[in-house]
Amino acid sequence: MHVEGLNNAVNSTTVVAVLIATVAFAAIFTIPGQYADSQDKVKPGMTLGQANVARKAAFLVFFIFDSVALFISLAVVVVQTSVVVIVSKAKKELMAYINKLMWLACVLISVAYLAISYIVIGSNHKWLAVGVTIIGAVIMAATLGTMSYWVIKHRIEDSNLRSIRKSSMGSRSRSLSASVLSDTDIMNNEYKKMYAL
Structure with a gap:
C-alpha cells in the first residue's frame, strides 16, 4: 500500500x-x-x-x-x-x-x-488588484502554513515512534507499560499514519 x-x-x-x-x-x-x-x-x-x-x-x-x-x-x-x-x-x-x-x-x-x-x-482600479493580492496572499500563506504544520507534526511523531521502538528493542522485557507500546502497536500506528512529504 x-x-x-x-x-x-x-x-x-x-x-x-x-x-x-x-x-x-x-x-x-x-x-x-x-x-x-x-x-x-x-x-x-x-x-x-x-x-x-x-x-x-x-x-x-x-x-x-x-x-x-x-x-x-x-x-x-x-x-x-x-x-x-x-x-x-x-x-x-x-x-x-x-x-x-x-x-x-x-x-x-x-x-x-x-x-x-x-x-x-490598470491604474484606475488598483484597489481591485490590491484586493486580489491580499486574498491570494492569505490563501497561499494559509495553505503553505497548514501543510508545513502537518509535515512538521508528522516528522515529530515519526521521530517519537522511532525512539520508542529503539527503547523497546533495547529492553528485553516484553511487559507492556503505559509509556511503552508493543512492537505490533508501533507497526500498526506507523502504517495508519498519513505520509506528508
Whole structure:
C-alpha cells in the first residue's frame, strides 16, 4: 500500500508539473497589452515586436517569476520521467524534494499572476488588484502554513515512534507499560499514519 501511494504521488506530481509548465509557457506569450507590430507604431526607446508593458515593474516581476516557475516545473518533469527509483526510501526522499520544488513553483506562478493583474486592471482600479493580492496572499500563506504544520507534526511523531521502538528493542522485557507500546502497536500506528512529504 505504501509503495502504491508513492507511485501515485509521483504520477500526480508529474501531471501537475506539466500543467504548471504549460501555463507558465503560455502566459509569457499571451502578455496583455499591445505589441509594436509595424515600424510606424514603434514608440521611442522600444523595438519592433516588444510589448508595450515591457518596461513596467509589474511586468518584470511577472516575467522573472513566471520564467523561474516554468524552469522548475520542467526540471521536475525531467527528473520524474528520467530517474527510476526502485528503493522505497529513496523514492520517498526524492518525492520530498520534488514536492518542495512544486510548492515553490506554485508560489512563483501565483506571484506572477498577481503581478500581471496590476497591468491588466490598470491604474484606475488598483484597489481591485490590491484586493486580489491580499486574498491570494492569505490563501497561499494559509495553505503553505497548514501543510508545513502537518509535515512538521508528522516528522515529530515519526521521530517519537522511532525512539520508542529503539527503547523497546533495547529492553528485553516484553511487559507492556503505559509509556511503552508493543512492537505490533508501533507497526500498526506507523502504517495508519498519513505520509506528508
